[in-house]
Structures are given as C-alpha cells and as structure tokens.
Amino acid sequence: xxxxxRAPGWYRAGAFTLLGIAFCFGLTTxxxxxxSYDPLIDGYAITVVAMLGAPxxxxxxxxxxxxxxxxxxxxxxxxxxxxxxxxxxWRDYFKVNTxxxxxxxxxxxxxxxxMLVGGAMAMLIRAxxxxxxxxxVNAQTYNxxxxxxxxxxxxxxxxxxxxxxxxxxxxxxxGAPDMAFPRLNALSFWMLPVAGTLMLLSFFAPGxxxxxxxxxxxxLSTDAPLGQMMFTIGVQFAGASSIATALNFLVTIITMRAPxxxxxxxxxxxxxxxxxxxxxxxxxxxxxxxxxxVLLDWALGFNFFNAARGGDVLMYQHVxxxxxxxxxxxxxxxxxxxxxxxxxVKARKPIxxxxxxxxxxxxIVVLGFSVWAHHMFVSGMQAWIRVPMMITTAIIAIxxxxxxxxxxxxxxxxxxxxxxxxxxxxxxxxxxxxxxxxGVMLAMIPVTIYVSDTYFIVxxxxxxxxxxxxxxxxxxxxxxxxxxxxRMYDERLGKIHFWLTFVGFNLTFGPMHVVGLQGxxxxxxxxxxxxxxxxxxxxxxxxVLGASTLxxxxxxxxxxxxxxxxxxxxxxxxxxxxxxxxxxxIFNFDAVPTVVGGPxxxxxxxxxxxxxxxxxxxxxxGSLVTRPTKE
Amino acid sequence: MEAASVSHLExxxxxxxxxxxxxxxxxxxxxxxxxxxxxxxxxxxxFTAYFFIRVVNTDSWPALGQEIPWAIAGINTLILISSSLxxxxxxxxxxxxxxxxxxxxxxxxxxxxxxxxxIQVNEYIHLGYSPTESAxxxxxxxxTGLHGAHVFIGLTLLLMVTxxxxxxxxxxxxxxxxxxxxxxxxxxxxxxxxxxxxxxxL
Ligand code: HEM
Ligand SMILES: [Cu+2]
Numbered sequence: 001x002x003x004x005x006r007a008p009g010w011y012r013a014g015a016f017t018l019l020g021i022a023f024c025f026g027l028t029t030x031x032x033x034x035x036s037y038d039p040l041i042d043g044y045a046i047t048v049v050a051m052l053g054a055p056x057x058x059x060x061x062x063x064x065x066x067x068x069x070x071x072x073x074x075x076x077x078x079x080x081x082x083x084x085x086x087x088x089x090w091r092d093y094f095k096v097n098t099x100x101x102x103x104x105x106x107x108x109x110x111x112x113x114x115m116l117v118g119g120a121m122a123m124l125i126r127a128x129x130x131x132x133x134x135x136x137v138n139a140q141t142y143n144x145x146x147x148x149x150x151x152x153x154x155x156x157x158x159x160x161x162x163x164x165x166x167x168x169x170x171x172x173x174x175g176a177p178d179m180a181f182p183r184l185n186a187l188s189f190w191m192l193p194v195a196g197t198l199m200l201l202s203f204f205a206p207g208x209x210x211x212x213x214x215x216x217x218x219x220l221s222t223d224a225p226l227g228q229m230m231f232t233i234g235v236q237f238a239g240a241s242s243i244a245t246a247l248n249f250l251v252t253i254i255t256m257r258a259p260x261x262x263x264x265x266x267x268x269x270x271x272x273x274x275x276x277x278x279x280x281x282x283x284x285x286x287x288x289x290x291x292x293x294v295l296l297d298w299a300l301g302f303n304f305f306n307a308a309r310g311g312d313v314l315m316y317q318h319v320x321x322x323x324x325x326x327x328x329x330x331x332x333x334x335x336x337x338x339x340x341x342x343x344x345v346k347a348r349k350p351i352x353x354x355x356x357x358x359x360x361x362x363x364i365v366v367l368g369f370s371v372w373a374h375h376m377f378v379s380g381m382q383a384w385i386r387v388p389m390m391i392t393t394a395i396i397a398i399x400x401x402x403x404x405x406x407x408x409x410x411x412x413x414x415x416x417x418x419x420x421x422x423x424x425x426x427x428x429x430x431x432x433x434x435x436x437x438x439g440v441m442l443a444m445i446p447v448t449i450y451v452s453d454t455y456f457i458v459x460x461x462x463x464x465x466x467x468x469x470x471x472x473x474x475x476x477x478x479x480x481x482x483x484x485x486x487r488m489y490d491e492r493l494g495k496i497h498f499w500l501t502f503v504g505f506n507l508t509f510g511p512m513h514v515v516g517l518q519g520x521x522x523x524x525x526x527x528x529x530x531x532x533x534x535x536x537x538x539x540x541x542x543x544v545l546g547a548s549t550l551x552x553x554x555x556x557x558x559x560x561x562x563x564x565x566x567x568x569x570x571x572x573x574x575x576x577x578x579x580x581x582x583x584x585x586i587f588n589f590d591a592v593p594t595v596v597g598g599p600x601x602x603x604x605x606x607x608x609x610x611x612x613x614x615x616x617x618x619x620x621x622g623s624l625v626t627r628p629t630k631e
Numbered sequence: 632m633e634a635a636s637v638s639h640l641e642x643x644x645x646x647x648x649x650x651x652x653x654x655x656x657x658x659x660x661x662x663x664x665x666x667x668x669x670x671x672x673x674x675x676x677x678f679t680a681y682f683f684i685r686v687v688n689t690d691s692w693p694a695l696g697q698e699i700p701w702a703i704a705g706i707n708t709l710i711l712i713s714s715s716l717x718x719x720x721x722x723x724x725x726x727x728x729x730x731x732x733x734x735x736x737x738x739x740x741x742x743x744x745x746x747x748x749x750i751q752v753n754e755y756i757h758l759g760y761s762p763t764e765s766a767x768x769x770x771x772x773x774x775t776g777l778h779g780a781h782v783f784i785g786l787t788l789l790l791m792v793t794x795x796x797x798x799x800x801x802x803x804x805x806x807x808x809x810x811x812x813x814x815x816x817x818x819x820x821x822x823x824x825x826x827x828x829x830x831x832x833l
Contacts, residue, residue, distance in 0.1 A: 074795040177647035180658045247665045254661060257653035285669045289676030296773065301763040304680055304773070310690045310766035315683035319676050587647035 008063020008096060020057025024050040044226055048299050051233045055194040063096045064187045086586045096190065098182035100171050101584065103189050105484060107164025108477070110189075111157045114196050116549070118152035121145050123546050128525060130539035132532050142525035143211035144227070148199060150214035151231060154331070155238040156196045158469050162334035163188075163245045165476050166273045168484055170249065172577035172584060173267050175258025175593050175610065180251040184244050191241035195234040202230035213523060215324070218305035218316040222297040229298060232291045239288045242330075246280035249273050258576070258610070260595035265609075267575050267599040268357055272337025275361040279326045279333070279368060286323035290316060314381050321372035329368045331465060333361060335472030336403060339425045342479050343407055345573045346422040347414025350600040353406040360399035367396040374443055378452045386445055393443035397436060404433055420494030424475035427502050431467025435460060438513065453523070456516025462509040474501070474552070481559070482566030486583045489563060493555040497548055504545030511538055574609040575599050663811045667818045670781070674822060677774050681829065684766045694765035700754060701831040707750045708827050711782075714743035715820045718789075718813055725796075728803040737793040737809075740816070744786045751779050771830060778819070778826050785819045788812035 004011040028049045032040055059065065070076070085099040086092075093106055125145050128135050137145065171179055179185045202209035207225025210216070221228050253274050257266070266274075293316065296302035303309040305316055344351045351357060370392040373385050407429055416422065438460040442448050451457065474497075481489045511534050516522075520531045527535065569578040576593060577584070593610040601607030654661075685692050693699050721736025755772070762772040792812050795801065801809055 072791040072794075074791075074798040074800055176650050178650075181662060243666075243669050247662050247669075250665055251658050251662045255652060255654045255656065255658045256650045259651050259653075261653065281665055281669045282672055285672035286676045289673050289680075293680060293773075296762075296769070302769040302773065303763065303766040304684075304769050306766065309764070310684060310688060310694070311769070312680075312683040312688055312766070315680055315687075318683070319679055322676075322679075589648055591648050592651050 008061070008066055010062070010094070012063070013058050013061035016057040016061025017054050020054035021050050023057070024053040027053075045299070047226065048229050048233075048295075051198060051229060052236075055191075055198075055237060058194065059187065059190055062190060064183070064190050067183055096186050098178075098186050099586075100167050100179045100182065100185060101484075101588075103185050104164050104166075104168025106189050107160055107167055107192070108484075110192055110196075111161035111164060112553075114152045114156040115161075116553070117200065118149050118157060119546060119549060121149040121152075123543065125149065126539040126542040129527070129535050131536065132527055132529055134526065137525070139525040140208055140211060143213075143523070144203065144209035146523060147211050147213050147231070148202065148209050151199055151210075151234070152196065153465075154214055154327075155235060156192060156199070158331045158465065158473070159238070159242055159327075160192055161473055162273075162276070162331070162469075163242065163249075165338070165473070165480065166249065166269070166334060167245070169480055169577050170270055170273055171252060171256070172580065172588055173270055173575050174253065174256065174261055175576050175589065175595065176252060176256035177588050177592070179248050180256060181248050185248055188241045188244040188248070191237045191244075195237035195241070198230045198234035198237070202227035205230060215320060216291075216294065217320075218294055218297065218313055219307075221294050222305050224298075229295065232295050232298070235291050236288055239284045242280050243284050246277035246284075249277040250281070253277075258592050258595050260610075262595075264355065264358075265595055265598055267337075268340035268351065268354070268361075269334075269337035271358045271361055272333045272335075272340070275365045276330055276333045278365050279330050283323045283326035283330070283369070286319050287327070290319040290323070293319070314376075314379060317376050317379055317381075318372070321375045322369070325372040325375065326368045328464070329364055331469050333364065335428065335469050335476075336361065338472045338476040338479070339407065339428055341573075341575065342421050342425040342475055343410050344600045344602060345571050346417045346419070346425070347411050348417075348602045349410055349414040350598070350602060350604065351406065352409035352412075353402075354598065354600065356402055357406055360402045363399040364396065367392065367399065371396055374448070377445055377448045390443055390445050394440060397440050397443075400436055404429065404436075419491060420489070420498055421475045421479035423495065423498040423502075424471050424478065427498065428468060428471035428475065431463055431471060431505070435463030435468055438463060451516055453521055454516040455512040455520045455522055458522050459509050459512035459516055462505075462512070466509065467505060471501075474498075477556070479571070480577075481556070482570050483577055483582050483584070485560045485563070486566055486581075487559055487563035488566045488570065489559040490555050493551055497551040497555060500544060500548035500551060504541055504548055507541035508538055508545050574601065574607070576610045579610060579612060657807060659807055659811050660814070663814055667815065670818065671822075674774075674777065674825075677770070677777055678829070681770045681774060684770050688766075690767065692767060693771065694760075694767040697760050697765075697768070699771070699831055700758070703750065703754060704827060704831050707747055707754075708823065710743055710750070711747045711820050711823050714740045714747070715817055717743060718816055721796075722806065722809055722813055725801050725806045725809055726803055733801070734793075734796050737789065737796045741786065741789045741793050744782060744789060744816070748779060748782050748786065751775065751782075774826055774830055778823055781819045781822065785812070785816045788815060 005015050006012065025046050028046045029041055032042065032045070085097075085102075087097065087099070087102045087105075093102065093109070097103060097106070124136065125142070128137050128142055128145075167179070167185065171177070199210075205225065205227035208227055210221075210224065210228040210231040212221045212224055212228065212231075216228070216231055221232070253266075253270060293302070293304040297304050297306065297311075303311045305311045305313050307313060340351055340357060371389055373381060373389040374393045377386055377389075418426075438456070442451070442457070442460060478489060478494055481487075515531050515534045515538075518531065520527055566582045568581045570582075571578065576595075579593070580589060589612070591613070593612045595610045597608050599609050601609070684690070717736050718740040721733050721740060724730075724732035724736055760768050762769040789812060792809055795808065
C-alpha cells in the first residue's frame with residue numbers, strides 16, 4: 001500500500017486529492033482568520049478554493065507533473081525509456097501515458113462519454129418539452145439541464161474530440177514519431193476529466209447546477225448559486241487543456257514535418273488543425289478571462305459587472321463573444337479538415353483548389369475575430385457597432401462558401417464510394433450548408449432582431465454544430481476506426497446509424513426553424529399552447545435521434561472487440577498514416593518517411609506522396625519509388 | 632537508454648526514429664513564444680475590462696477620493712527593468728562560460744523580482760481601498776494582481792533555473808533551460824511597463 005501511494009497512479013491521486021482538499025480548507029480558514037472574517041469556517045469559500053486547488057493535487061498525484069518536478073529540482077530526470085508508450089490492455093488507458101496514439105484514444109473515448117451524458121440530458125429536455133406545462137422537472141432544473149447539456153457538448157465533446165482525433169492522426173500524417181511535447185500532451189488530456197467532473201458535480205451543489213446557459217451572462221451568473229462556480233472553474237481547466245494542446249499542435253506542425261513535407265504538401269486535416277490551433281491560442285484566453293471576472297465578482301465581491309459601482313455588464317458579452325465566435329470555428333475547422341480527407345479519398349479525385357482550401361482556412365482565422373458582436377445585436381450595445389458587424393459577418397461566409405464549392409467540385413464526376421464515412425461527409429456538406437444559410441440570415445440585423453432568442457437560433461446552432469461538427473466527427477471516427485483499433489467496423493450498422501441520424505436530425509431540428517419564426521422563445525421550460533403540436537413531433541423525432549447514437553456505440557464497442565482485422569490501408573489512401581500497419585507500430589515509423597508529392601493525387605498515374613526507405617537510402621523528390629503508395 | 636527500451640518491447644525497435652527537424656526554430660522556444668501570445672491575450676481581455684470601465688463608462692479614474700501611488704510603482708518599475716538587465720547578463724555569462732557571473736546574475740535577478748513582488752504587496756496593504764468598493768478598484772487590483780501572478784510564475788521558473796545553476800547545470804553549449812524561462816521573464820517585464828503606463832500614468 002505504501003509503495004502504491006508513492007508511485008504515480010490512482011491511489012496516489014486519491015490520496016493527493018484528499019490532501020488537496022485539506023490544504024485548501026486550511027488555507028481558506030487561515031486567510032479568513034487573518035482577516036478576522038466571520039464565520040471563520042465558511043463552506044462556500046472552502047468549496048470554491050478546493051475546486052481550484054484540489055484538481056492540481058489530483059494531477060500531481062496521478063503523475064502528470066513528475067518529470068517536471070525532477071527537472072525543476074535539478075535532480076536526475078528519469079531517462080525516457082519509452083515504457084509509457086503504447087497500451088497493452090484497457091487498463092493502460094487509465095494511466096498517464098505520453099504516446100500520442102494512446103492519448104488520442106483517451107481523448108476520443110472521454111469526450112464521447114461526455115457526449116453520451118450530455119445527450120441523455122437532451123433527451124430529458126425534450127421529454128419535458130413534449131407538452132406544454134410542467135412534465136418531469138421544474139423550471140430551475142430545466143435551466144440547469146440545458147446549461148449543462150450545452151457546456152458539456154461544447155467544452156467537453158466537440159472541442160476535445162477534434163483534438164483527440166488530430167492527436168492520433170496528425171503526427172502520423174506529417175511523418176513525426178510523436179507530438180512535440182508528449183508530457184504536456186498527457187497533462188492536457190487529464191485536465192479534461194477534471195473539467196467534466198466539476199460540471200457534472202454541479203448537480204449536487206446546493207441550489208442546483210449552473211443554470212445560466214453555456215454563455216453564463218453576467219450579472220445573472222455573478223449572483224447565481226454555488227453550482228455556477230463549477231462552470232466557471234470547469235471552463236478554466238477545459239480552456240487550459242485546449243491551449244496546451246493547440247501549442248503542441250503548432251509546434252509539432254512547424255518543427256516536426258518529415259523531409260519533403262512542405263506546407264503546400266500537408267494534408268488539409270493538418271492545415272485545419274494548424275488554423276484551429278491559432279484560433280485557440282489567440283481566442284481561448286478571452287473566455288478564461290471572462291470567467292475570471294465572474295469568479296472575482298462572485299467569490300471576492302469585485303465589481304466588474306456591478307453597474308451600481310461603475311461596472312459594465314456588456315463588457316462580459318464583448319469579452320465572452322470575442323472568444324466564442326472564434327470558438328464556433330474552433331468547433332468547425334477541424335471538421336473541414338476531416339471532410340476534405342474523406343471526400344478526396346472516397347471520390348478518388350484530387351481536392352479541388354487545394355491552395356484555396358488552405359487560404360480560406362486562414363481567412364476564416366483572421367475574419368473570425370471581426371464578427372463577435374453579431375451575437376449582441378439585441379443586447380443594447382452602441383448602435384454604431386451593428387452595421388460593421390453585419391458586414392463582416394456576411395463577408396466571413398465567403399471563405400466558407402469557397403470551401404463548400406471546392407468540395408462540390410471535388411465530387412464532380414468522381415467515382416463516389418458511398419460507405420459510412422462518405423455518407424456522413426456528404427450529410428455534413430448538405431446540413432452545414434443549411435446551417436450556413438440560416439447563419440447569414442441571422443447576420444442581417446432586421447432578421448436577427450425578429451428571431452433573437454427564439455428556437456430559430458436553436459435550429460441554427462444545431463444545424464452547424466450537429467449537422468456540421470458532429471457529422472464530421474462521426475465521419476472521422478468511422479474513417480480512422482480501422483487505423484486506431486486495427487479492426488473494421490460493421491458497415492451495415494454504420495449505414496443504419498447514418499440514416500437514422502440523418503432523418504432523425506432533420507425531423508428534430510428542421511421544425512425548430514418554424515416554431516422559432518412563430519416566436520417560441522428558447523431556454524424556457526414551458527411554452528404557449530399553440531406550439532404544442534410541433535413540439536410533440538420534435539420530441540418524438542429527437543428520441544429517434546437519441547436511439548441512433550446507441551447503434552453507433554454498439555457498433556464501435558462490438559467492432560473494437562471482435563471486428564474483422566483491418567488491413568493497413570483499407571481505403572487506398574495516400575496520406576502517410578495509411579502507409580503504416582493498423583494500428584501503427586509503437587513509434588509510428590521505423591524511419592521517418594520522405595515526402596515527394598501532394599497528398600491527394602488520386603487518379604493521377606504513378607503519383608506518390610511518401611516513400612518509406614530506411615533513412616540512409618531515402619532520397620529527396622524525384623528518386624525512384626521503393627514501396628509504392630500509388631493507387 | 633536504447634538498450635532498456637528494447638527489453639520490454641516485442642518489436643525489434645530501438646526507440647522512436649529521430650524526428651526530422653523541419654524548422655530552424657527550437658521547439659521549446661517556439662512553444663514559449665506561442666504561450667506568451669496567449670498570455671498577451673489574457674492581458675488583452677483585462678485591458679478590455681479596463682477600457683470599458685474607464686473609457687466607455689467615463690467615470691473618474693481612479694474612483695473619487697482614491698489615489699494611485701505612481702511614484703512608488705515607478706521605483707518598482709525600475710527594479711523590474713533592472714532584473715531584465717541582470718537576466719540578460721546571466722545568459723550572456725553562461726554563453727561565454729563564466730559560471731560565477733552566471734550564478735550571480737541569476738541570483739540577483741531572482742532577488743530583484745522578489746523585491747518587486749514584496750513592494751507590490753506592500754502597496755496593496757497601504758493603498759487604503761479595496762476592489763470591492765468600486766469597479767475602478769476592481770480593475771486596478773485585477774490588472775496589477777494578474778501581473779503579480781505572472782511575476783510569481785516567472786519567479787518560480789527563475790528559482791528553478793537558479794537552483795540548477797548552483798547545482799552546476801547548463802554550459803556554454805546547453806543553456807536552453809535559461810533562455811526559455813528568460814524570455815518569459817522579459818515578457819513579464821514588458822507587460823509591466825504597459826500596465827504601469829496605462830494604470831498609473833495615463
Ligand atoms: C456562415 C457562417 C455563420 C454565420 C453567418 C453565423 C451567424 C450567426 C449569428 C448572427 C448568430 C447570432 C444569432 C442571435 O443570437 O441573434 C449565430 C449564433 C450562433 N451560431 Fe452561427 N453563424 C455561422 C456559422 C456557425 C458555425 C459554423 C457554428 C458552429 C460550429 C455556429 C454556432 C453558433 C452558435 C452556437 C450560436 C448561438 C450562440 C448562443 O446564443 O447560444 N455558427 N450565428
Ligand atoms: Cu458568431
């Protein structure tokens with residue numbers, strides 16, 4: 001036991017967490033004693049301090065910081081013996097591991113866990129809304145449900161699952177043996193369960209879970225019950241995790257590409273994550289700061305949002321949306337990358353306008369910072385900001401449109417293989433376009449004033465986030481499933497999953513446009529009699545949609561355990577990750593490959609992307625092919 | 632190291648292949664620079680709050696009846712700037728192999744930084760108003776406190792480097808562990824000049 005408590009792992013993590021809570025208890029009480037506050041022992045103060053402090057103790061106990069402590073103390077660091085590479089049983093996924101492939105799977109599984117939890121909350125929400133009046137939950141619980149639903153799905157599903165998929169495939173795609181900072185990578189992952197646990201625990205807080213929406217507008221949030229702090233602090237951990245991963249991706253992409261892998265030979269998934277990471281590094285600090293303000297106001301009585309003492313409530317919205325508009329692209333650009341890979345491979349055609357695809361990603365990064373106040377048209381902000389924001393918002397649809405047309409041109413006269421990943425990619429293309437159209441409508445000030453805070457917004461965000469992001473996530477998971485697990489998924493179940501999702505999705509969220517235009521407000525537990533018909537319909541459809549997820553989960557679990565073995569390159573793709581075995585060898589490559597051509601030369605006779613020689617033999621571009629990767 | 636890795640792997644591997652270096656920038660340095668960008672953005676958000684409270688709301692600055700001690704903070708600014716100079720000297724010394732000057736440089740940098748933090752805390756104690764009285768007070772404490780937290784992080788990094796310096800680490804060839812925390816410290820200093828200029832002087 002004593003040895004177990006000394007070695008990194010769950011025992012030590014548990015012990016350290018307790019220690020952390022005790023420490024925070026002591027610290028808070030000491031400070032209160034010094035200031036002679038009354039009462040000396042204050043449960044709320046201690047809980048808030050412990051929510052900030054105990055996670056660090058947990059992470060230290062788990063062992064994410066061990067190496068750095070040795071380094072900092074100038075002691076001999078444990079030489080990297082690669083003992084933490086690879087996972088030999090499912091237990092290894094519950095340990096701190098520095099292998100990007102293990103971390104990738106940890107990320108994907110953890111975020112899908114939170115997706116299922118958040119999805120179950122959506123089912124409760126729809127059950128409540130199936131008829132007017134109160135069904136199952138009271139208004140306060142309802143507010144809590146939709147708030148936690150949105151926060152989990154945004155901060156603990158869509159953002160991290162993309163980071164997880166990219167964690168797995170990105171180093172392989174650029175011919176790197178791992179990420180640039182493997183230990184930081186492990187730390188980034190382990191901050192996620194912390195954030196998610198905090199948010200879920202808020203249901204047990206006195207006063208219930210946080211109930212201010214995922215936007216947590218001040219001053220509603222600054223005088224909400226304790227549960228609010230679990231959002232505020234949870235977001236800090238999720239945000240720190242994203243920033244650390246984004247740094248890691250950027251440094252990996254810039255410094256670890258294989259010889260010959262110039263920026264203009266990078267697969268678009270790499271480009272997409274490059275752009276996303278830039279957005280994360282620049283924008284995410286703003287949401288961290290906005291939540292710091294709330295924390296300071298809530299816990300220490302600061303006056304950032306106290307208008308009576310000179311505070312400014314609109315400032316919250318400016319800071320929040322300065323992050324959260326770019327964040328919608330953080331939730332979309334990696335999906336653009338996934339779809340580009342899949343469409344090109346499954347249509348057996350080069351990507352149309354490869355460079356425009358990359359440039360439009362960068363254009364979105366830049367323009368994404370100029371539109372934030374389109375979320376504030378009805379907030380009462382200075383009127384002169386509106387029109388410029390309307391114009392920039394309309395402009396940002398242009399690079400997005402360029403991408404849509406490039407994908408369509410890629411499909412043009414291609415030999416389409418309509419398997420599950422491709423179906424989801426095509427589903428994305430159609431649904432996201434619809435979401436983009438409602439987005440442009442919302443950018444128009446008169447329209448937005450009319451439908452603001454109605455179900456039209458809910459329809460828009462689900463067309464872009466579910467029909468957009470989630471469809472690309474499904475596409476990506478199916479596409480790389482053989483590579484990640486070494487087994488094939490069940491194609492028939494995959495197709496059933498797609499059609500159930502596609503139909504269920506449209507029946508659920510399509511009618512929301514209608515009830516929204518008719519004026520049904522969002523974020524309210526009850527509604528007028530006139531909306532009853534549509535809402536019952538929507539609720540029924542949403543249960544189909546919920547059930548479709550079970551098909552997916554079953555397919556993944558059963559195929560991972562007992563699916564047929566996958567070959568190294570079942571899709572006949574050119575990108576590097578498919579040129580190694582499935583799953584890839586423990587260090588990805590015996591020798592780093594040499595890249596001699598573009599990644600999407602499908603249908604081009606004799607086209608080669610990477611060559612796999614031993615390092616001495618490999619010659620740069622133009623040399624003869626040894627192991628062909630052509631079609 | 633190589634031999635150890637073979638023993639527990641079924642594959643006939645010898646550890647990961649050497650990654651290709653596709654850029655001349657050092658990964659650790661690049662990582663630190665990107666981190667500094669996101670730090671700048673955190674400050675950017677706090678300056679946004681400052682802008683709204685002071686400029687958009689057109690309230691008095693500082694709040695009526697309060698004073699901002701610009702003179703003491705000015706001395707503190709000089710202290711912080713000189714710590715950047717000593718740090719630069721320390722780095723220069725380790726590069727040219729002068730270990731004694733390196734150790735003195737690191738130690739004095741650390742002490743100057745600690746001195747800054749001490750004076751800052753003292754300023755808080757004698758200020759006579761708290762962040763709870765007005766939004767102006769909130770953002771004053773918010774920005775200087777945020778900066779103070781960065782000084783604290785920077786000092787922790789410097790302490791590590793100093794400890795390692797006295798333990799005989801680093802050499803004329805290997806001094807990345809000094810350079811990377813060093814760039815962070817310079818960032819903290821520059822940030823202070825901005826904070827000082829906007830909060831105390833303007
Ligand atoms: C052509 C592209 C897009 C345009 C022009 C657009 C425009 C807008 C506008 C103007 C609003 C504010 C509506 C209001 O509150 O009155 C909005 C809300 C929203 N959009 Fe988009 N959007 C676009 C794409 C996206 C994408 C790609 C995503 C995410 C992947 C997204 C996610 C959201 C979310 C989550 C909200 C609601 C935020 C809230 O109040 O809770 N949008 N969009
Ligand atoms: Cu937006």
